[in-house]
Amino acid sequence: MWSFRAMARSLRIHRRTNRKFSSSSRLSMERRGIYYPNEKIKSMDDFCKYASPEEKAHLVMIQAEYVKICKSNIANMPELTDQEWLIHMNYDSRKGREKHLRLLQVKKDIQETKKQKRQPQTEPQYNPSNFFQELFWMSEKKIIQNRVAQATMLEDPILVDLGYADMLYYNEIIDVARHLFLSIGDINRSALHHTPTFNVIFCNVKPSVEENEILKTMRRLLTEDCSMSKLPVTLTEKSYLDLFPKRDLVYLSPDAEQYYHPAEGIPVIAGLIHKTTKDKLALHKAYKEKIKVRRLPIDLIDKLTVPRLPINHIIQYVAALRFTRDLEIARKALPKRIISGPAAKGKKISKIL
Incomplete structure (x- = not known):
């Protein structure tokens, strides 16, 4: 056998x-x-x-x-x-x-x-509201840039491992790129909210930032005025092992047995979504690199309708959990459509948080 x-x-x-x-x-x-x-x-x-x-x-x-x-x-x-x-x-x-x-x-x-x-163009008319609207957009962009710059220096990062591009099918690469694209909007909204701004790092970009298939697909989703250099995230070809020591890292995987606590270290999210295979790639990679592996404590309160959360939802949940240290408040970061009902009784939440 x-x-x-x-x-x-x-x-x-x-x-x-x-x-x-x-x-x-x-x-x-x-x-x-x-x-x-x-x-x-x-x-x-x-x-x-x-x-x-x-x-x-x-x-x-x-x-x-x-x-x-x-x-x-x-x-x-x-x-x-x-x-x-x-x-x-x-x-x-x-x-x-x-x-x-x-x-x-x-x-x-x-x-x-x-x-x-589209109608035939007529003579342009002066509209004072357009001036204030453009002024608001410019000030909003400046606020986002300043808040993101402050978060990179003050807030603990959330790492996204993009080293799985050569292990995914093309439709899976499109899904991962779409999730990362949605996370960009979540980062911008967090910069305008009273909660801490997300400090997200896309690390382990292989073979490079220009040749990574996930980032190539993500560029097609971006508008012309929003290039990769203007994104509110940090892009690096270095591994998370080069950026932080092993003892400070926690690899998140739904296949792990123990639950994640924000005090354990910096979370690492696997940049993959598997529809055609059941290989536990993130779990095996963390064991090979001798990094702590934890699962999110979502099932302590709720049952999910999906076996694996998208990357943008994981970033939202982890950020809310680290800021509040409360499972009840962190669950509000997830959309209601993926929550099917309360979890099984008998689980002690106090020993997790």
Whole structure:
């Protein structure tokens, strides 16, 4: 029995370390570490020059699938541009590709409605309210920048480990990037609130800030006037082990047995979301690096409707728990839709906090 488990584990490790791309349905489930567009292939012309025969065959298969989807009248599928085709090839399953096509259709419908609402430009009229509105926005940005700068010097940080980019599927990378994007808004709101401003550090960015797949996807969600350098977070390629000693770190994982206490140390949140595997990557990584592993004490009070919380909700909960040291108040940081009801009776909360 033990040898069978060891063989299965070695097979998973082999698949994770030896990723390759294929147009066959059997090999398409293996993970890839390179997604389009990249430094070498930025357009379809580059794809025709540098892509392998297997990748070109995969593109032909996806194009034939696209024609079948259009004929099946599932939805009003849009015509894809070259850049959209490159992104479309990153999805490994048909369901993921159909979802991507629907999202593109929604975006194009929104663009068309905006064009229809536009009226011919007339002579500009002076509106005094626009002046005060712009003045308010400028002062709001200055307040956020000052509060975030103060938080980096005074508040204890919350670390997010982005070293899992090469272990995730493309749809999982999109989910992680979306959660991080939502956490940016939470940080800005905390700077304008009476509670302490969040001090969040995106660490262990591999292979670099420019080449990390999660941050690449996150850049597409940002507006033009909000670049990566203007984000209210700290981006670093260093590991959390280089920033803080081991005794001061606590890795958060839902698979841990003991509960997290804010006095134990600086929390580290794994930047991953697994939909297709049940490997306990965060737990194994913390054990390998000999770091304390804890789980959030949410289930002491409430039952959750989801097995794993998104990253932005974890940041909100941890920040509220560290500021108030009260489970009842910290639970209000979570949305009501993920709470199904009270937890089982008999658990002693006093020994946790």
